[in-house]
Amino acid sequence: MMYRVGIVAPGGVQLLDVAGPLDVFAEANAQAGRPVYDLAVVALEDGPVMTSSGRRLLPDIVAPTAVSETFDTLLVAGAPRAQDVALQPGVIDWLRMEAARSRRFGSVCSGAFLLGQAGLISGKRVTTHWAVADALSQRFPDAIVEPDAISIFDGPLRTAAGVTAGLDLALALVEEDLGVEIARAVAAQLVMFFKRGAGQMQFSRRGLSAPTGRSALQEVQRWIAAHPADDHGVEKLAARIGMSPRHFARLFRTETGLTPAVFVETVRIEAVRRMLETGDIAPKQVAAACGFKEPDTLRRAFLRRVGVTPAEYRRRHSTT
Numbered sequence: 255m256m257y258r259v260g261i262v263a264p265g266g267v268q269l270l271d272v273a274g275p276l277d278v279f280a281e282a283n284a285q286a287g288r289p290v291y292d293l294a295v296v297a298l299e300d301g302p303v304m305t306s307s308g309r310r311l312l313p314d315i316v317a318p319t320a321v322s323e324t325f326d327t328l329l330v331a332g333a334p335r336a337q338d339v340a341l342q343p344g345v346i347d348w349l350r351m352e353a354a355r356s357r358r359f360g361s362v363c364s365g366a367f368l369l370g371q372a373g374l375i376s377g378k379r380v381t382t383h384w385a386v387a388d389a390l391s392q393r394f395p396d397a398i399v400e401p402d403a404i405s406i407f408d409g410p411l412r413t414a415a416g417v418t419a420g421l422d423l424a425l426a427l428v429e430e431d432l433g434v435e436i437a438r439a440v441a442a443q444l445v446m447f448f449k450r451g452a453g454q455m456q457f458s459r460r461g462l463s464a465p466t467g468r469s470a471l472q473e474v475q476r477w478i479a480a481h482p483a484d485d486h487g488v489e490k491l492a493a494r495i496g497m498s499p500r501h502f503a504r505l506f507r508t509e510t511g512l513t514p515a516v517f518v519e520t521v522r523i524e525a526v527r528r529m530l531e532t533g534d535i536a537p538k539q540v541a542a543a544c545g546f547k548e549p550d551t552l553r554r555a556f557l558r559r560v561g562v563t564p565a566e567y568r569r570r571h572s573t574t
Contacts (some may be wrong), residue, residue, distance in 0.1 A: 261330075
C-alpha cells in the first residue's frame, strides 16, 4: 500500500526539518524497490515558503484549501521563531481535522508549538528542541514535555527533538511501516545511526544566564563561576555577603529561580563539560578541579544532568 506523507512548512521553516524526513522516506522507497511513500510539502499560505536559510521552498499543497487531502502521516516542521507564529483560525481547524483523519501526526523540532495551538498536545508526552523545551512547557502546561528525548510516540502523536532528530523520527516511522531490515538499510545508505545513543541534553548549551538579582547575589554567582572547586556550602556563601544562611538561601532562590545547591552543581557541570571538550585530563583530576569530591560523584551528577557519562561525552565531543 501507499502511505501519503505531508510535511507542513510554516514561514521561516528550518529547511532540514523538511528535507531530512523527506530524504528518509524517499530512501525507504528506493530500498523497498517500489513507491511506498507519496510525499508532499504543505504550506500555510499561497506562494513559496521562505526558509530560515533564505532559500525559497515550493510547496505541493496549501492549507487550509486542501480539504480533500487525506494523509496517513502528517508532520509539522519547526522554525527558529516558531514560538512567535500565530496560526490563522482556518489553519488551526485544518490541522485538527487532518490530525483526526490521519493514522499518525506529529512535529519536528519547534513544530510542536504549532500543534499546541491546535490543542493537539494537551495531556500528551512530547519533546522538542532542548533550547525551547521550557518555553513549550510554560506555554502549554497541559503537555508533558520531556526535554532529553530524541523522539516520543504517544498514541498517534509523534514528536522529535531539534533539527536532525527529524531524520531519527522518520527512520522510526519507516521501521514501524516496513520493518527493521528496510530501516537499517535506509540508515546505512544515509550514513546515520539506526538508533542514536543517549538523549539530546548532551548537546545543550543552555547553561546559566548572566548573573541575576541584587548586586550582592550577582557577586556570589560570579565567585562561584570563577571558583567551581571551592567549598560553596550555604553557610560560606551567606558569610561572603553578611547574611544568615537561611535568609541567603531564601533570597537566592527568590531572585535567581534556583537553590544555591542547584546553581553550584550547574556551574560545576558546565566546567566539567568544557574540560572534557578541550582537555585530556584524567577523570579524577577533572572531578577535583570542578568541585566534585570523587569521580563517582561526578559521574552520577553528570549522567543525571547531561544524559551520558563523562567518558562517553569526552569520546563524542572532545576536540583533542
